[in-house]
Each structure stands twice: as structure tokens, then as C-alpha cells.
Amino acid sequence: MSDIRLQVIIFIAAMLLLFTSFLLAFIFNQRKKYQYQKEVQSLREQQQNQLIEAAVRSEEMERHRIAETLHDEVGAILSSSRLHIENIKTATLDKRDKELHAKGKELLDEGLKLVRNISHNLHSNILKEFGLNEAIRHFFNMTVKGTLIQVETDLDPDYKTQQADNDISIYRMIQELLNNILKHAHPKQIKIESKLKSENLLIAIEHDGLGITQKQFEDLRYKKDGLGLKNIQNRVILLRGSINFSIINGKSKVQIIIPNKTSNHE
Amino acid sequence: MSFSSVFQNIIIWLEVWALLIPIFVFLKKTSQPVYVQPVIFYLFIALFLNFVIILIWKREILGLNTVFDNNNPVYNFHSIIRLIFFSVFFILLKQPFLSGVKLIIPFLFIFFVVINFIFFEDYFQTKISSRLHTVESGILLFYCLQFYLFRLKDEQASFVKMPDFWVVTGLSIFVVISFPIYLFYDRLLNEELKFVIDIWEVQKAAFLIFCLFIAKAFYTNE
Numbered sequence: 001m002s003d004i005r006l007q008v009i010i011f012i013a014a015m016l017l018l019f020t021s022f023l024l025a026f027i028f029n030q031r032k033k034y035q036y037q038k039e040v041q042s043l044r045e046q047q048q049n050q051l052i053e054a055a056v057r058s059e060e061m062e063r064h065r066i067a068e069t070l071h072d073e074v075g076a077i078l079s080s081s082r083l084h085i086e087n088i089k090t091a092t093l094d095k096r097d098k099e100l101h102a103k104g105k106e107l108l109d110e111g112l113k114l115v116r117n118i119s120h121n122l123h124s125n126i127l128k129e130f131g132l133n134e135a136i137r138h139f140f141n142m143t144v145k146g147t148l149i150q151v152e153t154d155l156d157p158d159y160k161t162q163q164a165d166n167d168i169s170i171y172r173m174i175q176e177l178l179n180n181i182l183k184h185a186h187p188k189q190i191k192i193e194s195k196l197k198s199e200n201l202l203i204a205i206e207h208d209g210l211g212i213t214q215k216q217f218e219d220l221r222y223k224k225d226g227l228g229l230k231n232i233q234n235r236v237i238l239l240r241g242s243i244n245f246s247i248i249n250g251k252s253k254v255q256i257i258i259p260n261k262t263s264n265h266e
Numbered sequence: 267m268s269f270s271s272v273f274q275n276i277i278i279w280l281e282v283w284a285l286l287i288p289i290f291v292f293l294k295k296t297s298q299p300v301y302v303q304p305v306i307f308y309l310f311i312a313l314f315l316n317f318v319i320i321l322i323w324k325r326e327i328l329g330l331n332t333v334f335d336n337n338n339p340v341y342n343f344h345s346i347i348r349l350i351f352f353s354v355f356f357i358l359l360k361q362p363f364l365s366g367v368k369l370i371i372p373f374l375f376i377f378f379v380v381i382n383f384i385f386f387e388d389y390f391q392t393k394i395s396s397r398l399h400t401v402e403s404g405i406l407l408f409y410c411l412q413f414y415l416f417r418l419k420d421e422q423a424s425f426v427k428m429p430d431f432w433v434v435t436g437l438s439i440f441v442v443i444s445f446p447i448y449l450f451y452d453r454l455l456n457e458e459l460k461f462v463i464d465i466w467e468v469q470k471a472a473f474l475i476f477c478l479f480i481a482k483a484f485y486t487n488e
Contacts, residue, residue, distance in 0.1 A: 004453055005461050011446035012468075019442045023435065026414050033421070 052234045059231070060124075060168060067122035075115050082108045117142065121175070124168050132167045133159060133194070136174055140192060143178055154193040159201060162260055169235040170203070170258060173243075176228045177205055177254055185209030185252065196260065203256040211252020217245045278324065280470045281316040285309055288480040295484055301358035302429055302487070305480060308351035315344045341394045349375055349402045352437065356409045359430055363416035371405060393455060399448035403441040410438040429483035436479020443472035 085105050090098055120126065121142075127135040133155040140151050161167050174192070181187060187209030195202045212220070221229040236243045241258040276283075289309050292298065298306065322337035353372040357365075382397060383389040413434045447454075447469050454462045 002458060004450060004457055008446055008450045008454065008461075008465065011450070012443055015442045015446060019438060022414065023438075026418065029418055037422075 052238045056238060063122040067119045070115050071119040078108060078112045127167055127171050135171055150189045152191040156194045156196050158196050166239055169239055173232050173235050176232055181207055185211055199260055201258045201260045205254045207252055211247050212245050213247055214245045281473055284474045284477040285313040287477050288484055291481040291484040298487055304351040304354040305433055311347055315340055336392055338394045339390050342398055345399050345402045346379055352406060361416045364412050396448055396451035403445040403448055406441045407445060410434050429487040432479050432483035432486060436476040440472045440476035444469055
């Protein structure tokens with residue numbers, strides 16, 4: 001083999017060898033970087049979940065505290081006031097005072113009822129005693145009571161509570177969503193259904209009011225006054241689920257998908 | 267037609283059909299990032315130039331009566347076009363690394379081409395310009411190395427999903443093999459003509475790898 005042929009072959013081989021080594025080192029370096037980035041990302045997600053969980057837990061504790069104060073203290077004072085008013089002898093009163101006495105009693109009854117309702121909403125007694133389905137049904141019926149809104153509930157009876165904390169989060173999301181719908185959408189009909197499907201719990205709230213799209217939801221939850229939507233999103237993240245807002249053929253729909261078998265509160 | 271003649275024809279036309287592979291993938295996946303556009307333009311122009319090169323080379327067998335009987339100027343033109351389009355590709359990558367140098371290089375190269383073919387070489391000579399091709403592959407090699415160096419410094423690591431990684435790797439393989447061939451081309455032509463023909467087949471194989479990597483780049487991009 002002549003010198004020049006040998007030189008060319010050696011040159012090409014050396015260049016290829018150098019390049020291959022360089023490429024392998026490059027790929028190895030990139031893989032290490034990628035692994036590191038994945039670890040950082042996972043740590044960040046873990047930290048975010050812990051923060052959300054702490055926020056949700058403290059919110060729940062605060063709700064319980066307010067509910068207990070309302071029920072045990074404000075409720076007790078109102079009940080005692082009612083007893084005192086009831087003990088007033090009305091026979092000696094004139095017509096005007098009798099009317100004022102009756103009105104005061106009526107207002108106290110209303111106040112007591114209101115305190116009890118608020119306390120029940122804030123507390124999750126029904127949820128703990130009767131389960132998620134019954135709590136949702138009760139909340140829907142209580143909320144639309146006295147309005148012309150038609151409510152339909154179709155909840156999967158096969159749903160069994162896996163983790164009580166998860167049920168509280170789902171219940172709070174539904175509470176927030178229904179309150180938002182009533183406040184902003186002005187619907188005539190609301191339907192809530194739930195279904196267990198391949199280890200996921202699918203919850204859909206459908207109404208004929210003025211709903212929002214997913215894009216609007218994304219925009220609204222970054223706004224200052226979008227605290228409710230932010231809370232919903234936080235709970236969705238905490239449950240490792242997903243939420244989707246849509247408007248199809250004039251019907252607005254919110255669909256929540258929650259994994260039912262996995263443990264979310266790590 | 268015997269098997270060996272079919273095989274020979276496949277090898278002869280390799281520089282044309284190899285380009286059809288990334289073009290086909292591109293036509294299937296037309297949505298590509300902006301920085302890949304110079305590569306797409308290059309592919310179409312290279313397809314035309316390589317087709318002309320083979321037509322001139324095989325004009326007698328194909329029964330064509332072409333005016334040109336020398337395809338080396340087309341090879342030279344292909345080399346200039348390749349460097350210009352890939353320079354634009356590397357500039358459009360917007361890597362904040364040697365950006366000033368990358369902007370000047372195409373102009374310096376054009377200046378070199380003009381000076382070289384006015385004072386030192388005949389553009390229409392009967393062999394490809396070894397000097398032009400060596401400078402071109404040397405510059406492309408520099409571009410590729412600076413790309414990897416920047417990526418090593420960069421904190422992000424998502425190269426597998428990035429079309430630019432595949433384009434640059436394909437180009438690197440091509441220039442790593444081509445550079446020594448072009449560097450020794452004139453000497454080999456004088457001393458080892460048979461070896462030049464053989465080694466040119468290796469260069470063609472490198473060109474095929476280059477095209478396959480570009481196809482992979484187009485395919486990778488979502």
C-alpha cells in the first residue's frame with residue numbers, strides 16, 4: 001500500500017475515532033444533565049405538592065374551627081337568646097310590641113338556621129358519616145332550595161371512599177364549582193354525575209347557564225380575585241387528577257377526573 | 267440487466283436518491299422549525315445539482331447531447347451552496363456562542379472563493395477544486411464542533427427531541443469523512459487514481475448517512 005493511501009485511510013480512521021469518542025462523551029454528558037434535570041423537576045413537583053397539601057389542610061382546619069365556633073358559640077348564644085325571648089310574657093304586651101316580639105323570634109330562628117347551614121357547609125360531617133355521594137346530593141339540594149333551578153344528580157353507587165382526605169378535596173371542589181355556577185352562570189338546570197371508569201372517578205357538572213372554556217379557566221385562575229379557581233386547581237394537582245371546562249352546543253360542562261386507587265397524600 | 271449493473275446504477279445515482287429520503291419525510295412532516303428551512307432549501311437545490319452532475323457524467327450512456335461535458339463546476343457550485351445554506355442554518359440556531367464569527371464566516375468564504383478562482387484556480391477545470399472543498403468541509407467541521415461545545419455548556423439537555431442535533435450529527439459524520447478525502451484529493455488523483463474512485467464511494471456512503479440523519483431530524487420534530 002502506498003504512503004498516500006495509508007495516510008488517507010489513517011486520517012479518516014483517526015477523524016472518525018475522534019468524532020465517535022467526542023459524540024459518545026457528549027451523549028453521556030447530556031444524559032447525565034437530563035437525569036439531573038428530571039430529579040430537580042421531580043423534587044420541585046414534590047415540594048409543590050407538599051405546599052399545596054399544607055395549604056389545603058390548613059384551609060380545612062380553619063373551616064372546621066370557624067364551623068365549630070359558629071355552631072358552639074354563636075349558635076349557643078342565638079339559641080339562648082331565643083329561649084329568653086320565648087320566655088317573655090306576651091299577654092301583657094300591646095299589639096305593636098307583640099308584632100315586634102314575633103318578628104324578633106322569626107329573625108332569630110332564621111339566624112339559627114343560617115348559622116347551622118353555614119356550619120354544616122364548612123364542616124364535613126355529612127361527608128364523614130354518609131360518604132361523598134350523599135354529601136354532594138345534600139349540598140346540591142340545600143344550595144338550590146328555594147330557587148327555580150332544576151337539579152339532577154346521578155352519582156355512581158359503586159364509589160367507595162379510598163381516602164377520606166381525597167373525598168374532602170373532591171367535595172370542596174364541587175362546592176366551589178356549584179357556588180361559582182350559581183353566582184356567575186345563572187343556570188336553569190344543573191346536572192351532576194359521577195362514574196367509576198378504569199380506576200378513575202369521573203365527575204361531570206353540566207348546566208345550561210353561561211359557562212367558561214378551558215382557556216378562560218386558565219386565564220381566570222391567574223387573576224387576583226380567582227382564589228376559588230386557584231383552590232380548585234390546587235386540589236386537582238393534589239389529587240393528581242385533571243379538570244376540563246368546555247362549552248358544547250350551548251351546554252357548559254366541567255369534567256374532573258380523579259385517580260381512585262392511588263395514594264395522593266404522600 | 268444483470269444484478270451487478272443494477273447495483274452499479276444504484277451506487278451511481280446514490281447522491282440523487284439519498285436526497286429523496288429527507289425530502290420525502292419533509293413532505294410528510296411539513297411543519298418544521300424556522301432554523302431547519304435552510305436545510306430544506308439546500309436539499310432541493312442539492313437534488314437538482316446532483317441530478318445535473320449525473321446527467322453530465324452519464325450523458326453518453328443516457329444518449330443526451332448536453333452542451334456541458336464537465337460536471338466539476340457543478341460540484342464546486344454544490345460545495346459553495348452547501349456552506350452558505352448551512353452557515354444560515356447555524357446562524358438561525360441563535361446559539362449565543364461565537365455568534366460574531368458565525369456571521370463573518372460566510373462572507374469570508376465568498377471572498378476566498380472569488381480570490382481563489384480569479385487568481386489561483388480555474389473554476390471550469392477538469393477536476394473538482396480540492397482547495398474549495400477542503401476549506402468548505404473544514405468550516406463545516408468548525409460549525410459542528412462549536413455546536414457541540416455550546417451544548418456541553420448549555421444547562422438544557424433535550425437533544426434527542428431536537429432536530430438540530432440530528433442535522434449537525436449527520437453533517438459531522440459527512441465532513442469528518444470528506445475532509446481528509448478533499449485534503450489529499452489532488453495528490454491521490456496524481457498518484458492513486460483507482461483509489462480515488464474507491465474512496466469516492468466511501469464519501470458517497472457518508473453522504474447517504476448525512477441524508478438519513480436529516481430525515482431523522484425532520485421525523486423527530488413534532
